[in-house]
Amino acid sequence: xxxxxxxxxxxxxxxxxxxxxxxxxxxxxxxxxxxxxxxxxxxxxxxxxxxxxxxxxxxxxxxxxxxxxx
Amino acid sequence: xxxxxxxxxxxxxxxxxxxxxxxxxxxxxxxxxxxxxxxxxxxxxxxxxxxxxxxxxxxxxxxxxxxxxxxxxxxxxxxxxxxxxxxxxxxxxxxxxxxxxxxxxxxxxxxxxxxxxxxxxxxxxxxxxxxxxxxxxxxxxxxxxxxxxxxxxxxxxxxxxxxxxxxxxxxxxxxxxxxxxxxxxxxxx
Numbered sequence: 001x002x003x004x005x006x007x008x009x010x011x012x013x014x015x016x017x018x019x020x021x022x023x024x025x026x027x028x029x030x031x032x033x034x035x036x037x038x039x040x041x042x043x044x045x046x047x048x049x050x051x052x053x054x055x056x057x058x059x060x061x062x063x064x065x066x067x068x069x070x
Numbered sequence: 071x072x073x074x075x076x077x078x079x080x081x082x083x084x085x086x087x088x089x090x091x092x093x094x095x096x097x098x099x100x101x102x103x104x105x106x107x108x109x110x111x112x113x114x115x116x117x118x119x120x121x122x123x124x125x126x127x128x129x130x131x132x133x134x135x136x137x138x139x140x141x142x143x144x145x146x147x148x149x150x151x152x153x154x155x156x157x158x159x160x161x162x163x164x165x166x167x168x169x170x171x172x173x174x175x176x177x178x179x180x181x182x183x184x185x186x187x188x189x190x191x192x193x194x195x196x197x198x199x200x201x202x203x204x205x206x207x208x209x210x211x212x213x214x215x216x217x218x219x220x221x222x223x224x225x226x227x228x229x230x231x232x233x234x235x236x237x238x239x240x241x242x243x244x245x246x247x248x249x250x251x252x253x254x255x256x257x258x259x
Contacts, residue, residue, distance in 0.1 A: 022078075059160055061120075063078060063080055064120045064121055064158065067120040068120075
């Protein structure tokens with residue numbers, strides 16, 4: 001059975017993206033409808049950018065810019 | 071050695087309604103008390119919170135850039151933790167103040183700058199209202215424009231429907247007769 005290929009949102013070559021906790025519109029692209037952060041497989045980020053994304057989302061959640069759930 | 075920090079403070083709208091300058095001074099005075107030097111401080115946004123904090127649904131964000139000696143950080147944190155007017159705060163190290171931030175802060179300090187009064191918690195978002203109304207109006211217009219067309223088409227459709235409905239009972243009847251015929255033939259055999 002063929003393996004299902006996940007839909008990649010960002011390109012594989014993430015050339016220094018500006019990931020800021022204040023830019024909630026951009027961050028929401030990398031969240032599921034339930035508010036979970038997408039995995040690297042789906043976001044297409046490198047390890048370093050994925051870490052930045054994680055930090056930015058967690059900062060935004062702390063300031064109630066993004067929801068923890070939903 | 072002092073480090074430049076970025077601070078985002080979530081202020082209660084009740085405090086902001088009493089006066090923006092007082093609300094801003096609440097944060098800046100605390101920072102200065104602990105040896106901080108304010109580089110810029112401006113109202114970032116007033117928006118609906120993603121989740122309620124202390125039963126508040128809306129709050130105002132104050133974005134500041136400041137220099138602070140390491141000895142002052144613990145005291146500053148303690149003061150903001152104990153403050154009920156500052157609902158949340160975020161304190162980050164930055165290399166430099168971003169370009170344009172000083173201009174925005176200066177624009178806010180101008181005399182003609184008026185800080186809008188924060189709406190009540192129950193009030194809908196300002197951006198949603200103008201978008202929602204035209205869409206609703208457009209839909210209403212589309213419906214009204216479609217309605218005569220549907221009405222015009224309806225008479226043409228009705229005979230077709232009636233024909234179908236007339237045919238519909240015939241088919242099962244035919245089928246039923248066919249079934250009965252097959253049943254009869256089966257009996258005969």
